[in-house]
Amino acid sequence: MHVSLDTMVDTLKAAAESSRLRILVLLSRGDLTVSDLTEILGQSQPRVSRHLKLLLEAGLIGRYQEGSWAFFRLTDTDNSRDFVQRLVSGISEADPQVVRDLERLAAVKRKRQDRAAEYFSENAASWDHIRSxxxxxxxxxxxxxxxxxxxxxxxxxxxxxxxxxxxxxxxxxxxxxxxxxxxxxxxxxxxxxxxxxxxxxxxxxxxxxxxxxxxxxxxxxxxxxxxxxxxxxxxxxxxxxxxxxxxxxxxxxxxxxxxxxxxxxxxxx
Incomplete structure (x- = not known):
């Protein structure tokens, strides 16, 4: 799919900022909430929300609600998603800022796994019985x-x-x-x-x-x-x-x- 020159310029402008590129790198590894991104980026929630708004308007990411939580993801549109994937694939994972972000992302995911393990341990007995x-x-x-x-x-x-x-x-x-x-x-x-x-x-x-x-x-x-x-x-x-x-x-x-x-x-x- 081809887009107009102005549309491409707007898309590149939305991505061409350090924090927003960092957000795209993080979302390329899974869905995250504003709280997750605030913790990882070390920025205030209003600032992170502003970056997310600009990325949403450019069609580079999507948003969905889960109870009281809002999750953000890369766009579902195949062409835009491919564009973002190509963009972030050119960023070195050895970059010091990216390294720190991925370390914090790993910590956020460990918290998820701990919550999941707690829930599973409380319900595993009944699940195992049903599965049998x-x-x-x-x-x-x-x-x-x-x-x-x-x-x-x-x-x-x-x-x-x-x-x-x-x-x-x-x-x-x-x-x-x-x-x-x-x-x-x-x-x-x-x-x-x-x-x-x-x-x-x-x-x-x-x-x-x-x-x-x-x-x-x-x-x-x-x-x-x-x-x-x-x-x-x-x-x-x-x-x-x-x-x-x-x-x-x-x-x-x-x-x-x-x-x-x-x-x-x-x-x-």
Missing amino acids: LHVPDRAVEAALIKLVGKRPFQSMLDLGTGTGRLLEIFAPLYRRGVGIDMSREMLTVARANLDKAGIANAQVRQGDIFSPPVERNAFDLVTIHQVLHYLDDPARAIAEAARLLRPSGRLIVVDFAPHNLEFLRDQHA
């Missing part, structure tokens, strides 16, 4: 990998992402991955898992599977893994997922076959 009632995860993942194949693609969306596991196993194939989940606690776990795995090309955000906060006709692969049986209208969720696919995109659904095991319904929803 299912087909083994490895068998499901092997089947998914076989279905998807080895050919790289542009974008993936995981609806009801939970711990972000599908985003993790397909990360080598997609350029941009997005996970949606209603549970903020699960999103905390998913972010920590993606950080731990060193996956910077995926993000997770809070949203309703019936009205996901993503663009339509934009994804090559959409997955719905062990989610439909919790919904009151699974057909509507599938119809919405189909609208999110690009032409020739693929939708993969993993769920229970029909069964008469009432304890799965009564005890495990």
